Amino acid sequence: MNTAQILAELERWTQLKGDGDIQAACPHDCPDTCAMRITVSDGKVLAVKGDPTHSLTAGTLCTKVSRYAERSYHPGRLTTPLKRIGKKGSGQFVPISWDEAYTTITQRLAEIWRRNPEGILPYSYAGTMGQVQGEGMAGRFFHALGASLLERTICASAGSAGLELCMGKGIGMDTEAIRGAKLIVIWGSNPITSHVHLWAQIQQAKREDAILWAIDPYVSDSVEKCHHHIALRPGTDAALAYGIAHILQRDGLLDNDYIERYTSGADEFLREAEGWHPARAAAWCDVPVEQIEALAHAYGTTKPAAIRLNYGMQRHAGGGDAVRAVMALPALAGQWRHVSGGAVLSTSGWAPKADPARADLLGDRRPRSINMSAIGDALLDQTNPVEALIVYNSNPVAVAPDSTKVRAGFAREDLFTVVLEHFQTDTADYADIILPATTQLEHFDIHRAYGHLHILLNRPAIAPIGEARSNSRIFRGLTKSMRAALGGECAPLNDAALDACDAQIALEAFDWDSKALQGTVTEDLFRQGHARYAAPAAGVAPFAQGNFKTPDHKFWFTNPTLAEPLPHVRRNHDDWQSSQAGKFPLQVISPPARHLLNSSFGNVKSLRALVGSPALLIHPQDAVARAIANGQSVRVFNDRGSHLAVAEVTERARPGVVVAFSVYWHKDSPGGINCNAVTSQQLTDHGAGATFYDCLVEVEVADRIGV
Numbered sequence: 001m002n003t004a005q006i007l008a009e010l011e012r013w014t015q016l017k018g019d020g021d022i023q024a025a026c027p028h029d030c031p032d033t034c035a036m037r038i039t040v041s042d043g044k045v046l047a048v049k050g051d052p053t054h055s056l057t058a059g060t061l062c063t064k065v066s067r068y069a070e071r072s073y074h075p076g077r078l079t080t081p082l083k084r085i086g087k088k089g090s091g092q093f094v095p096i097s098w099d100e101a102y103t104t105i106t107q108r109l110a111e112i113w114r115r116n117p118e119g120i121l122p123y124s125y126a127g128t129m130g131q132v133q134g135e136g137m138a139g140r141f142f143h144a145l146g147a148s149l150l151e152r153t154i155c156a157s158a159g160s161a162g163l164e165l166c167m168g169k170g171i172g173m174d175t176e177a178i179r180g181a182k183l184i185v186i187w188g189s190n191p192i193t194s195h196v197h198l199w200a201q202i203q204q205a206k207r208e209d210a211i212l213w214a215i216d217p218y219v220s221d222s223v224e225k226c227h228h229h230i231a232l233r234p235g236t237d238a239a240l241a242y243g244i245a246h247i248l249q250r251d252g253l254l255d256n257d258y259i260e261r262y263t264s265g266a267d268e269f270l271r272e273a274e275g276w277h278p279a280r281a282a283a284w285c286d287v288p289v290e291q292i293e294a295l296a297h298a299y300g301t302t303k304p305a306a307i308r309l310n311y312g313m314q315r316h317a318g319g320g321d322a323v324r325a326v327m328a329l330p331a332l333a334g335q336w337r338h339v340s341g342g343a344v345l346s347t348s349g350w351a352p353k354a355d356p357a358r359a360d361l362l363g364d365r366r367p368r369s370i371n372m373s374a375i376g377d378a379l380l381d382q383t384n385p386v387e388a389l390i391v392y393n394s395n396p397v398a399v400a401p402d403s404t405k406v407r408a409g410f411a412r413e414d415l416f417t418v419v420l421e422h423f424q425t426d427t428a429d430y431a432d433i434i435l436p437a438t439t440q441l442e443h444f445d446i447h448r449a450y451g452h453l454h455i456l457l458n459r460p461a462i463a464p465i466g467e468a469r470s471n472s473r474i475f476r477g478l479t480k481s482m483r484a485a486l487g488g489e490c491a492p493l494n495d496a497a498l499d500a501c502d503a504q505i506a507l508e509a510f511d512w513d514s515k516a517l518q519g520t521v522t523e524d525l526f527r528q529g530h531a532r533y534a535a536p537a538a539g540v541a542p543f544a545q546g547n548f549k550t551p552d553h554k555f556w557f558t559n560p561t562l563a564e565p566l567p568h569v570r571r572n573h574d575d576w577q578s579s580q581a582g583k584f585p586l587q588v589i590s591p592p593a594r595h596l597l598n599s600s601f602g603n604v605k606s607l608r609a610l611v612g613s614p615a616l617l618i619h620p621q622d623a624v625a626r627a628i629a630n631g632q633s634v635r636v637f638n639d640r641g642s643h644l645a646v647a648e649v650t651e652r653a654r655p656g657v658v659v660a661f662s663v664y665w666h667k668d669s670p671g672g673i674n675c676n677a678v679t680s681q682q683l684t685d686h687g688a689g690a691t692f693y694d695c696l697v698e699v700e701v702a703d704r705i706g707v
């Protein structure tokens, strides 16, 4: 198809179709990015279901998203623009018109812009992963203004950087090939909770006698279904990977031919691994040495073996290098020779991306950048202060680490805050102006995924609820109003890119000439709403003969651009082996609760009922030492803050590690604060990522406070 035909098709998909079954895509931040069918009758959504024709979705949705209509029709939906009348954080607002909202916002932004464009900061993440309602028009607006740039590091940047350093790009095996593996290592990943469609693939392998290993500090829903479990100390994965490499080398289980032809730096890596005697690795990870021996043997002798590594392991000081060390294993064992062998953290680097956010609008301006994972400190820093914050697709007050500082930053009276939202979230409570946004049922979008190799379309199913507007429409509106306020002073703001319609943004979000979109891919996409990329080809092992995305196409065990080329075994910032652990002896991890999606479903009643109150899993040994009984209210605390939870005394937690599920809204949490009260703003080794699971605390009975 030529560009004009593609644009015409995209435009067709932006149109409301009326009653019937509407083809859609799940917008949420999850590797599975499902294809959906929305049943509409009399202009109302009756059902949201999984698309049976999509190979990974396979006709089912997770419990959360099957309630998407309940979320969209929620009585708490914001339906008009609002202006704050109470104190910041108090949540008191009155309705205003869109015109008044735009004018108020752009008068203030223009005044700040004239003094200092960097005083303006966008804050956004993946509330929707759509290319149009994500950064599509928003990015153009902020790039044209030359506002401060946001480093989007809150989730995956350590892992992405780790992958780039060894693979050349954020790529790995096709997740849908995992079902053919004979051994599957689920490493710092909880698919049953966090991407259940991959679990169906793993289950299929299990039915065909694949052996499943889990490497996770606690017994998650997924761990429960595995044959073997290594409950390591959080943040020790690099040591475990080196220990396995040591055994592969010692016992002649290396694929020397693969190593020689398709990799570089193996000698140095293996020399380092020699020093990681299994007993040393076992002591570092605090696990029995026999477990490491058994996993290494199984891994070195079973072909094909697949590793599903995920984000748990990279939320620590050494997260980037942990990912590199784990990615070394399939190269050592020659697992990449097989379609169902290898490893995958993310598939996003396979997507034929373009730049819908149009960074080129910056021209030669180089604004400062601010790391979203340390937004508390950034807002409290008074040198070149952030004066205006525009938040969309994110709920930073609830999800960003070190809540006390984040709240203090948002509470600054001199900070002008605009929040585009579906609901009155913890963040919206601090806004000066709130703008009501549409949900995926009410707007058009186009999607790629980080856990599969398909492109998907989302057609709007119903008209916007109340006066809600899509993000792209809101930013087009802000552009117009800003042009009027600035009267031509900001030339890039007059660029036609800022008037692009949704279909045009979607067009600019992909490289339609790429190999991935050749053949019948685009026709399939416009016919059925989703299509698998033509490259990498299905059923082919992409790295059987190297072909990594590094400059020499080899897998890089070492990266010569780094001061320390080898993956390094790093201690956590909150180091459980250090003296600080005397005061706060427990490591806490705060992985997602099964029926919450970050903070996005925190207010959906039926799901909140399923997850219950915030719980803290604690091992009986740790509970007894603190006289904590099952079901008791406990206070989890450190020097950064404290929050309340209900103790669940269970061997699912290992000694020394407690588990607090996330992310509840602060205002719905006991004591009004969630588990980010204790997490820190420290960053990872590579990618400057957040370190949510690198956290030491103490826990005590809190009955007196009352939960």
Ligand SMILES: Nc1nc2c(c(=O)[nH]1)N[C@H]1C(S)=C(S)[C@@H](COP(=O)(O)OP(=O)(O)OC[C@H]3O[C@@H](n4cnc5c(=O)[nH]c(N)nc54)[C@H](O)[C@@H]3O)O[C@H]1N2
Pocket (backbone or CB within 6 Å): 029, 030, 031, 155, 187, 188, 189, 190, 191, 193, 194, 195, 215, 216, 217, 218, 220, 233, 234, 235, 236, 237, 310, 311, 312, 313, 314, 316, 589, 591, 592, 593, 594, 595, 596, 597, 598, 599, 662, 663, 693
């Ligand atoms: N239901 C649900 N699904 C979600 C989300 C949600 O909030 N709820 N969030 C979505 C998002 S944004 C993301 S990024 C993904 C995350 O998806 P995953 O990466 O699967 O999720 P996590 O639970 O963060 O981490 C996975 C596992 O790593 C373990 N872990 C923690 N620290 C370590 C460690 O140091 N080493 C090892 N080996 N394991 C460790 C945790 O206990 C957890 O069981 O899920 C997505 N899907």
Ligand SMILES: Nc1nc2c(c(=O)[nH]1)N[C@H]1C(S)=C(S)[C@@H](COP(=O)(O)OP(=O)(O)OC[C@H]3O[C@@H](n4cnc5c(=O)[nH]c(N)nc54)[C@H](O)[C@@H]3O)O[C@H]1N2
Pocket (backbone or CB within 6 Å): 029, 124, 125, 126, 127, 128, 133, 154, 155, 392, 393, 394, 395, 396, 399, 400, 420, 421, 422, 423, 425, 437, 438, 439, 440, 471, 590, 591, 592, 597, 598, 599, 600, 601, 662, 663, 675, 676, 679, 692
């Ligand atoms: N303690 C702890 N904290 C964590 C994590 C953890 O594991 N533990 N996980 C971290 C991770 S992995 C991530 S990715 C972050 C996620 O953090 P966020 O990206 O902030 O994700 P959500 O909390 O889901 O908030 C997204 C918000 O976007 C809104 N939204 C959705 N669609 C639209 C739209 O089309 N327009 C507009 N304007 N708004 C929309 C939703 O209503 C929701 O309030 O949280 C991080 N925080």
Ligand SMILES: [Mo]
Pocket (backbone or CB within 6 Å): 029, 154, 155, 156
């Ligand atoms: Mo995430």
